Amino acid sequence: MGRQAVRLVGLVAAAALAAAGCAAEQKAAGGGGSGETPGVTATAIRVGGVLTKTSASGYSTKDAEIGARARFERANGAGGVHGRKIEFVGAEDDNQDAAKGDAAAKKLVQKDKVFALVPVHGPNFGGAAFLEQQGVPWFGWATGPQWCGTQTGFGYNGCLAPKPGAGSQTWWGNQMAELLGGSEGKTVYVQTTDSSGSKYGGKTISQSFEAAGFKIVGINSGLPAAAPPPDWLPYVNKIMTSDGGKAPDLVVSIIAGTKFNVGLYSALKKAGYEGLLSDATSYDAAILKDPATAQALEGVIAAPMFEPFESDAPEIAQLKADVEKVAPGTVLTQHLAIGYWSADIFLKILEQTGKDLTRERFLSTANGSFTYENAGFGRIQYPRDHNEPNGCGALVKLEGGTFKVAKNMKCFDNVPLK
């Protein structure tokens, strides 16, 4: 290397070090501090959300916007919260890109001056660090670890990515055991994809089934993460022989994406599998439109983390009425429910905070042993559920081309994650 180049490299490095030399630790939450609270006036509270509306893979949570809007409209119709109406500016799209999510959060806070982010629902949401540092509350579905352990991130059903030692859910296994009339001698095979996120899911969920008394005969994480495998044969072979040469009683799929699940289930059925199938994402009315998909998924037991739309609980009737009011004819989806219940919990905390509204007061109310029960999502307790899931869930079975409630929403005690 030329001497001059060496010198300059050194110079750049030195400059960088000098810049960092007096690196201050992160400043405590700024959040404005100057008198008035951003996004709050005497008559209105401004909120907006960040969703994965579009993404390269086609995964979309855009329906959460309708759900949140429906819930806010009802609140506004009832006169708002302490005389303030909710001014919902809609949701930004993060394209399932962490950096874009971060930019979207900054835009909402710095440019649109919102009070809080509702709903936030994207698998790779990247704005967590910024929001926590600014002290801006955010509500949504806490599927990723960026939510957990924060003061400002409120998962509507708690933190779904607890750290080892923190509580981990057992409701899926327990609900399944209740549905099957006991878990005695029943075997479970867990299929995940080859990514650390999916493997983590495999760990928590197999623990849930173990806690309910099932025997885990295999956890496979061999599926390529990027795209469905062109050939399912090797994976299916493993499943079909996992229980001492036999097929297991239950296969649980921890894969997001209908395409993956349809492929897996079709291949299993092709190979003669007759046991049960369960996953977290198949509760989706849209997939019923396609007869082959419906056929592939027939019999699957989906595990939504909210009260199913087919339930006769009054809260669900209210939800349907609210949605019908703002967007007539909307097909109800998982994401819509998540948006709706996130908004519901946000409103509840607003109400408890009282008339004098600042972010600090809002957060201290929420994080000062706040408890709220609702048949729609079970029960939520902060600050506990900043670190672990609320432990509630339901089961829905696809039978004859329609979803039927198999188990209503119910909460179970968490166990520490290994």
Added chain:
Amino acid sequence: MSELVGYIVSGLVTGAVFAVMASGLTLSYAATGVFNFAHGAVGFLAALLFFELNVGFGLPAWLAGLIAVLVFSPLLGYVLHRVMFRGLAQAGETAQIVGTIGLTIALPALGLWIVDLTAEPLGLPRADATSLPRGLGPYPPVNVTVAGVTLDSDQLLTFFFAVLAAAGLWAFMRHTPYGLRMRASVDRRRLATLRGIDADASSAMAWMLSSTLAGLAGVLAVPTLGLDPTAFTVMLFVSATAAVFGRLRSIPVTFAAGLGLGVVQNLVAGYADFAEDVTGLRTAVPVILLFAGLILLNRSGERVAGSAAEDAPPPDYLADLPVWRRRLPWVVGLTLLLGWTLTRPADDFYVSVVAQGLVLALIFCSFVVVTGIGGMVNLAQASFASMAALTCGWAFSAGLPFPVAILLGVLGATAVGVLVALPALRLGGRILTLATLALALLADQVLFQVDAFSNGTIGWPLPAFGLGFADTTDPRVRVVLLLALIGLVALLVRNLERSASGRAILAVRSAPAAATTSGVSAPRTKIMLFALASGIAGLGGVLFASFKGSVTATDLPAMAGFVWLAVVVLQGVRRIGGAVLGGLIAAIFPELLATWHVSAHVGAILFGTGGMILAKHPDGVLAQMAEARYRRRRRRLERARAAEIQAEAAATARAGVTERAGVTERAGVTEAEAVSNGAGPPPGGGSTTGASPGGGDAAGADAASPMRAVAGTSEDSADGGALFRLENVVAGYGDVTVLRGVDLSVRPGEVVALLGANGAGKSTTCAVAAGDLPVTAGRVLLDGVDVTSWPAHRRAREGVLLAPEGRGVFPGLTVEENLRTWLSDPDPVYERMPQLAGRRGIAAGALSGGEQQLLTLAPALVRPPRVLIADEPSLGLAPLVAERVFEVFAELRDRGVALVLVEEKATSALELADRVAFMSLGRVIWTGPRAEVDETRLTAAYLGVSR
């Protein structure tokens, strides 16, 4: 055991899709030299159309498939050829890679955008994760058991169509004239055009075929992959592995490798349980194979530095401007930016967007080092940034002080850069690019999946920089800090370019072998470039993470590296200015689109159209602005200069005629005449220097100026019967003018021998005559028709055949195929030349020199052209063979062919010639019947000796 057989059978079936896709990739690469990263995107578009036609419009699957694969895909291939690939083929490597990467992003976006727009009014289903496309077969698929393996109808159809496509492709390439033309164009593109093959049309055909194969693969794969553009891009990478195993040349090997990949994937999925603990390892199997294939099979022989002369930097178009004027736009821009930044509030959104753009700009500066200066295209830059940020986060969380963590991060990235440089030592060009791509994907899929390193999906928190008086939570501080850092990097780059290292880099880049013999260490130079670039990218990555407050493994995905490269190259990768502009655009443009509520697809499409700009202006937007200014001035100059040369030539010719009238051939007189005409050589220049008045060049060594005196014609004034003639032709290469007003004519049944010393411009005359080289001024006439603007292949079809210098055969084609490029039935040739008949199945490259020359000329005997131009036909031949060659010419003359014979060895040519033309210094200085040629003239023509 039966399980193993099952995996193999089933793997072959699924490998068929890779095989089809990879064959198309190899086909287009071999035929046009462009490696099409957008091959998967083409497949996606075809699949999307198939889905909408089938599910949306309710067409039967076979009809929808037919339209998507056989109508739409070739059409798309043709359109892409016209608007992009044609230009890209000449645009150099970086532009090719970036152009097609742009398409990878733009094409799916275009398709999805159209579906978005039309879904509502036409009632079409949306194309997202919930849409489940069907296959070509019955729906739902029917299961069939083959050899103990249960396959469904879609799988069987896939295999059937793949085999059909392979057989069809083979038959097309081997047994149709189109296939022959395409292979001839691949083998020797220039020669092909001289044989009347429209190489451009062959390229178009190759793109249409390749696109059809991509479309077929897309439609076959869509029932398993779904309508997910990313999945198609992943499939492209897998297919690229197969193509690499076919060395990007052999379609059969590629096809077999594709099938093999299907089997390997099944075996790994079935048996490689030991890999379970390393997350991502099994996902990465195709990538690992790709990397191995690249390293083992594709050591590039001649172009190891990663680039070649075609990547030569553009001239500095602004060289004539004073320094302050060149820097003015940048200084003004910087002042405005700083002024604006400092007047905004601390939590201003747009300042943070600008800061984000400048972070990207800093990372982009690393492209300037490795690609702009080093000429190596590196797709792993995002991984370097990610590596540094994660290392820094890991070290900081482990309790190290932040400055030490930063240093570790930058060092980590530098170390990885050196590792990546290792394959660069062996590889060059596209192969190197693919290798960096493989490494980037490996980092994403395996290294960053290690929880201990990346802390799972949560990543590491990072603090802000403190500067004592302020810290970088304030975006204004970030902007100022980044501008300072970018300034430092710019200084570094400038000094690098001007230093001894910079000269070493240029040396290694343009002529690796020469650099080595001159004592420049190529490995050291390359490693230094990579280390420097990855260090810069690493610093950018650390800042990116620190400003964001945290870093996760997915913040800077490998795919981002592609987009980045494309953005920078679009602006101009050779200058820091391009990187800064690129960074700002990358951050601000999406914000603007969102503010105006324009679909994000539109942004992607616009970005892809950038590729089309690159096809025309490979050096990017910045260089283009300067170039446009320069070109306008230059075009005027060029025309003026050509006119000057013509006028001078005409004057000389007049002078010659005058002299003939006086039957004196005294040099001095002629020159005096010329000078008095005002167009001759400057007086006082002496006879030698005066020979090249326009600032002479190619023919400079020849000191034959006295011969100008003999520039006269004997009977050419009476050439009314000329079949083919050049009129006052001026032509050259680039800035070098070689032909300076050439007049030459030939009649049917006449042999004109064009003689002259080395460098006189004989071969250039041939090239101009055949249409291989455009003329700057003057005309080319065939039978009185002005054919000046006709391309070579059209002239060849009209009967102007050039047998080029060296051997005019396609070495990769067989003797039979060589003949078929000019003849529909080669049998008469075999009757005349039995020795060729015995070798009809042998590759022409394996023939002896004499046989090759006969093979070159033999087709002309059977189907005589109207004009045959033979450039040095006896070069390197044994005397006996040369004799036979001249017999062929004699026969052709008797059959009425107009022959132009170019020879350095005059004796045999003179025996045959009817007329002789002497060339010197880019002009025909004497034409006359053979009888008038004597030793004196010859000596003068060759040695420039006057009596």
